[in-house]
Amino acid sequence: MHRRMVLTAALAAGVGVAVPAFAQDKADPPKLDLPKDKIDLPPFPADASVKQVTRVAGKTLNYTATVGVIPVRDEKGKKIAEVVFTSYILDGAKGPGRPITFAFNGGPGAASVYLNLGAIGPKRLQFGAQGDSPSDPPNLVDNAATWLDFTDLVFIDPVGTGFSRSLVPMDETKKRFFGVKEDIAYLSRVVYDWLLKNQRMASPKYVVGESYGGLRAPAIGHYLQREIGVAPAGMVMVSPVIDYRARGHTDLSPLSYMITLPSMAAARYEREGKPLSPETLAEVEAYARGEFVTDMLKGQSDPAAVNRIVERVTRYTGLDPALVRRMGGRIDTQTFLRELYRDQGRIASIYDANVTAYDPFPWAQNRRAGDPILDSIVASTTTAMVDFTTRIVGWKVDGRYEALSDTVNDNWANRSQAESVEDLRQALAADPKLKVLIAHGYGDLSCPFFASRLIIDQMAPEAGANRTKLALYPGGHMFYSRPGSQAAFRGDVMRLYGAVG
16 A cells, blocks of 8 residues: 555555655655665664564463564665564464465555554554544453464565665665565565564475455466575465556557456445345446447447446445546546535545545545545554554664655656566466465455456466465455454455364
């Protein structure tokens, strides 16, 4: 997830990239005045740990929470970055069969706090739902849906996110860390180095990623498998964008409109009180990949085709038919979110179209406000994670925490062409025992579930539905903010890990 997704229909500077904070001009990437050969930063403290307790499924779990650093080195062994991790390791004697899971968020400028404190860590902070506020107290409570009872957990913050930082000037930072391939290469090495440091090479290994982290997960899994010789047993992709190329809008391609229409329909069904299920969405999915495509390709040369599109798209989205006709049934995400509640003076979130906030610019022709979910979660998650790291764990760092870095997002190279479908296919082909779970919220318009459906359906049976499961839950991008969806997600993950019969 990242701020740019709000404007492009997908998802600040500080110690996170080893430079002082500054004001940014959004029109251009930030210009940094850095020394050419040296960056003088206070050293990070030694790794710190604290004993904690949580309760899940009627069991009391005693575990150790650790915040620490994995160095990143260049070809000559020079340390060029420091990656901060947060791990949760169950106490007591454990055999080599105890799994270890590495978690990444997206952005690509997002820290791992969202999966950590929102979805799968042993403690939970409420965020991402209607009514949540950025000024809510950062109260961490036991997470009833944590994965800690069946796997140890390591949350990794890529360079420029969380407290992780580059130790080289910005030009070199961009070349080494802020690109699709470079990101996968050094993060895979971080996974290997953590396993080596903690003597967990023999453990079953899993990779989980959310949003852009969902693109990272199969790419890291395949890189570990192919380049480093550490094979994951499974991958979990949470609200992933697996192929950015499907998101582009052109007059000739119906694909971007096709993959968002089922999520728009799901948002309407939920408002009407209809239960969300594969059966409920079957009609709109069949229409989107069938008649919708053929009628859209006919264009204005066939007035009857245009009429059919307008009627069906209006029915599924609930938008004004005059607007739908004016746009020829090509309803982009931002128009949908802007128009859905315009008559109520409210705006909807791209991460869950049924989470809204009042529009501070209700008469503006185009949307000028931020996203109702994104604007509320950065402050709450930052406050909670910094308090946990520095006060509870006792890792006394001197630096700024980047829950969501615009600097990383603005300086990322070639994101519009990023994809990891090839890595997913090759990883599954290389390991017949590898299993994958792709999880989505029905109402997520930042990373629509139908894109993943289409990708899986193009895969060979040996790798597709047999070993790559698509699981859908009520809610949006952070469907885990809803207790029922989070519990169902936990159950599906436990089956992937073989933690239930």
